[in-house]
Amino acid sequence: MPSSSSTPACLRWIGDVGGRLELLDQTLLPSRHEWIGCPDVESVVEAIKSLRVRGAPAIGIAGAYGLAVAAAEAGRRGLEPGLAREHLHARAAELDSARPTAVNLRWAVRRTVAAVERLPADAPTTALEAAVLTEARAIHAEDRELCAAIGRHGARALAEALAAAPGAGVLTHCNTGALATGGDGTALAAITTAWDDGHRFDVFADETRPLFQGARLTAWELVQRGIPVTVLVDSAAGQLMRTGRVAACIVGADRITASGDVANKIGTYSLAVLAAAHGIPFFVAAPSSTFDLSIDGGDAIPIEQRAATEVTHPLGMQAAPDGVLAYNPAFDVTPAALIRGIVTEHGLIQPVDRERIADVLRATL
Numbered sequence: 110m111p112s113s114s115s116t117p118a119c120l121r122w123i124g125d126v127g128g129r130l131e132l133l134d135q136t137l138l139p140s141r142h143e144w145i146g147c148p149d150v151e152s153v154v155e156a157i158k159s160l161r162v163r164g165a166p167a168i169g170i171a172g173a174y175g176l177a178v179a180a181a182e183a184g185r186r187g188l189e190p191g192l193a194r195e196h197l198h199a200r201a202a203e204l205d206s207a208r209p210t211a212v213n214l215r216w217a218v219r220r221t222v223a224a225v226e227r228l229p230a231d232a233p234t235t236a237l238e239a240a241v242l243t244e245a246r247a248i249h250a251e252d253r254e255l256c257a258a259i260g261r262h263g264a265r266a267l268a269e270a271l272a273a274a275p276g277a278g279v280l281t282h283c284n285t286g287a288l289a290t291g292g293d294g295t296a297l298a299a300i301t302t303a304w305d306d307g308h309r310f311d312v313f314a315d316e317t318r319p320l321f322q323g324a325r326l327t328a329w330e331l332v333q334r335g336i337p338v339t340v341l342v343d344s345a346a347g348q349l350m351r352t353g354r355v356a357a358c359i360v361g362a363d364r365i366t367a368s369g370d371v372a373n374k375i376g377t378y379s380l381a382v383l384a385a386a387h388g389i390p391f392f393v394a395a396p397s398s399t400f401d402l403s404i405d406g407g408d409a410i411p412i413e414q415r416a417a418t419e420v421t422h423p424l425g426m427q428a429a430p431d432g433v434l435a436y437n438p439a440f441d442v443t444p445a446a447l448i449r450g451i452v453t454e455h456g457l458i459q460p461v462d463r464e465r466i467a468d469v470l471r472a473t474l
């Protein structure tokens with residue numbers, strides 16, 4: 110088996126100020142690997158809504174670059190600085206509401222707007238353009254570093270769990286790798302780093318209905334890296350655990366509250382309940398930009414509801430009769446009590462409670 114190496118990025122900025130944003134269209138994977146251009150903010154918003162770009166950190170980075178697209182629009186239209194700022198604010202509102210659950214999107218867009226606000230009031234439009242692109246690039250570059258740190262800390266937690274359950278493997282859900290971030294990923298980086306460190310174990314990926322991010326994207330990334338992966342239907346996780354094949358679960362997050370409740374891809378909560386029932390450690394991996402300390406408990410997290418057709422017509426094939434209703438929340442909330450530890454760039458938050466979260470995050474507040 111070849112050794113693991115980095116997978117391709119999921120988004121890139123071509124050129125400098127006035128350049129363009131390109132996204133790897135993830136709706137086409139694994140059968141087609143195609144980059145699409147985003148000539149205007151509408152196309153960035155559409156790409157975020159339709160999951161051409163997805164994963165909490167990646168949509169944050171796309172939102173920041175989306176503002177660079179907006180700034181370039183202002184430059185091309187020759188807007189004077191006051192109008193250019195108004196244009197950026199209007200576009201920021203469209204970008205940060207493109208998807209409601211992942212707080213990284215709002216965080217990255219607001220951080221980029223703040224970079225513009227720090228410029229002198231009489232700064233020319235060209236300075237606005239440069240400031241937006243510089244901030245977007247900084248967010249992108251920082252995310253690479255955060256992923257690397259999360260990978261290191263997460264690999265240590267997994268190594269311990271693997272040592273405690275010889276012969277068992279690691280189960281993950283959705284996609285939390287290079288396709289979901291600006292670097293090598295969060296939960297998936299923990300898995301690939303453990304593999305790179307020489308640990309050998311089974312990697313299990315839930316297919317992750319209804320959009321199959323596990324089967325289409327996580328499995329694709331692991332194949333690219335030469336790491337063997339076993340895909341299972343989401344409902345097989347209980348049987349896998351009952352037969353002793355899971356040493357640990359590790360997943361990502363879209364928003365984590367001050368008390369440690371975690372919103373993540375639908376199916377995460379069921380997995381955490383199953384893990385608790387089998388005494389299996391359940392880890393969450395996320396950068397500090399995924400924490401929303403303005404919210405105390407998970408009930409306050411807005412949960413995105415998506416189109417019924419994603420359930421009735423999976424992968425475009427009719428799977429339910431015409432006229433049925435579908436329940437399709439994109440995310441669920443896992444209470445802190447079910448989570449063994451949260452892996453951040455600063456290290457492992459364990460136990461998961463308000464005090465420990467505040468302690469570990471103090472560095473970034």
Ligand code: MRU
Nearest residue numbers: 163164165283285289361362374
């Ligand atoms: O709907 P998606 O594919 O954007 O959902 C992605 C997830 O739920 C991920 O687990 C989460 O964003 C973390 S990505 C590092």
